[in-house]
Amino acid sequence: MEQLNLYPVAIKVQGRRCLVVGGGNVAERKVAGLQECGAEVVLVSPELTPELERLVASGRVIHLNREFEEGDLEGVHLAICATDNKALNREIARLCENRRIPVNVVDNPELSTFFVPSVIRRGPLCIGITTGGNSPLLARRLREELEEHIGPEFGELTLFLGKLRQIIQERFSDPEKRRKIWEKVLPPGFFAHFQKEKMNSWRKQVEECISSPWE
Ligand SMILES: C[C@@]1(CC(=O)O)c2cc3[nH]c(cc4nc(cc5[nH]c(cc(n2)[C@H]1CCC(=O)O)[C@@](C)(CC(=O)O)[C@@H]5CCC(=O)O)C(CC(=O)O)=C4CCC(=O)O)c(CCC(=O)O)c3CC(=O)O
Ligand SMILES: NC(=O)C1=CN([C@@H]2O[C@H](COP(=O)(O)OP(=O)(O)OC[C@H]3O[C@@H](n4cnc5c(N)ncnc54)[C@H](O)[C@@H]3O)[C@@H](O)[C@H]2O)C=CC1
Structure with a gap:
């Protein structure tokens, strides 16, 4: 092909x-x-x-x-x-x-x-996998594999981040500052530490973080 x-x-x-x-x-x-x-x-x-x-x-x-x-x-x-x-x-x-x-x-x-594509849907998060017709079954197998790692909590996480994004955009007019906030909210390696059991305490932390004065 x-x-x-x-x-x-x-x-x-x-x-x-x-x-x-x-x-x-x-x-x-x-x-x-x-x-x-x-x-x-x-x-x-x-x-x-x-x-x-x-x-x-x-x-x-x-x-x-x-x-x-x-x-x-x-x-x-x-x-x-x-x-x-x-x-x-x-x-x-x-x-x-x-x-x-x-x-x-x-x-x-x-x-x-x-x-x-083969699709994983978690709330507004949507992951599509395609092999361009080379192997539909491979697309399916990859979906099944990834599904194990991406639980329903990712839907909740995505919704929360969507709301947070609105708040941040309203509250901070400087794009550079917004970028810095996002780097703090979602630091590199975030997923390795993201645990659904800790979702609530993480949310609290983030909410406190954006309501405190910056710099
Ligand atoms: C080109 C495409 C056009 C399109 O969009 O339909 C297409 C074409 C064909 N599929 C065939 C076979 C199979 N298709 C599946 C499964 C899926 N097929 C899907 C998409 C696509 N299939 C598009 C390319 C997407 C890509 O490559 O990324 C998925 C991802 C999405 C969906 O269909 O919703 C869904 C998995 C959903 C999931 O579970 O996640 C399985 C496995 C199974 O049954 O589960 C088999 C048997 C194993 C195998 O053949 O691999 C045949 C041959 C028929 C024959 O041999 O007679 C053709 C025709 C041809 O290739 O000529
Ligand atoms: N894309 C994919 O994921 C896959 C594609 N295929 C391919 O898809 C084709 C369809 O597969 P199935 O759904 O299993 O076939 P099927 O034989 O179960 O269904 C074919 C349908 O087409 C309808 N049909 C026939 N002539 C029509 C007309 N003139 N107007 C409107 N409808 C008409 C029939 O009434 C029937 O409902 C197969 O020929 C196969 O090559 C097969 C497996 C997976």
Whole structure:
């Protein structure tokens, strides 16, 4: 497989229409990922897995119970071709490319304009792992390995830092001073010492630190 540098981005899909064509196991995984991010998922397929049936019945996914038609691409921000028909997947990819719609073709990395990474989510912290189609299983194994080290406390930590950042930005107008504060809050080697049991005392320390006069 050709060595290609991918430009990683994190896309906001909330409230945006995303099209998934096909109703098998792979489509099911992609629909779940889009739903988790609040996308308006339109699913086109004459057949669905039981899990997709359930989602459709709950009203959380718009289902067009038929084969794909070109008009389905109208108003779509992102498309995923997940049918078991290679020629059809190729054709949808071409139509998307003409319309500049980012497209993921589940059986053809060459035709995909984006890949879906393996994801670790802890609150607002999101880690995506991709091998650019070289080895999806390696991406999964790495995720499983990293998950062991990045517990749910990282979600809490990230939320806390987000709030702290707002406070620091309001309170300190000098960017150099803000940078110094951040160096103190998150010093190099922070993760080696970060323990979830000590989260509360660390938070207190940080809060005291930013409320005390600086310099
Ligand atoms: C190009 C890409 C397009 C896309 O975005 O779909 C693609 C393509 C293909 N996958 C295939 C197979 C498998 N895919 C997985 C799993 C995942 N596949 C995902 C992404 C991607 N898969 C994109 C590249 C991402 C990257 O490289 O980083 C993950 C990360 C995300 C997700 O799908 O949500 C998710 C793991 C989620 C997790 O658990 O963390 C497993 C393992 C398993 O089943 O768990 C296997 C079997 C083992 C193996 O083959 O490695 C086949 C061959 C089918 C065949 O041989 O017939 C193709 C087609 C081809 O390569 O031509
Ligand atoms: N990207 C990935 O992670 C992986 C990709 N694959 C590839 O993905 C493909 C799909 O895999 P599965 O979901 O397991 O297949 P599947 O056979 O379970 O599902 C295919 C779905 O496509 C639908 N479909 C067929 N023609 C259609 C049309 N004209 N319009 C709309 N929907 C149509 C079918 O009704 C069915 O629901 C496989 O061919 C395989 O090569 C397989 C494993 C992993």
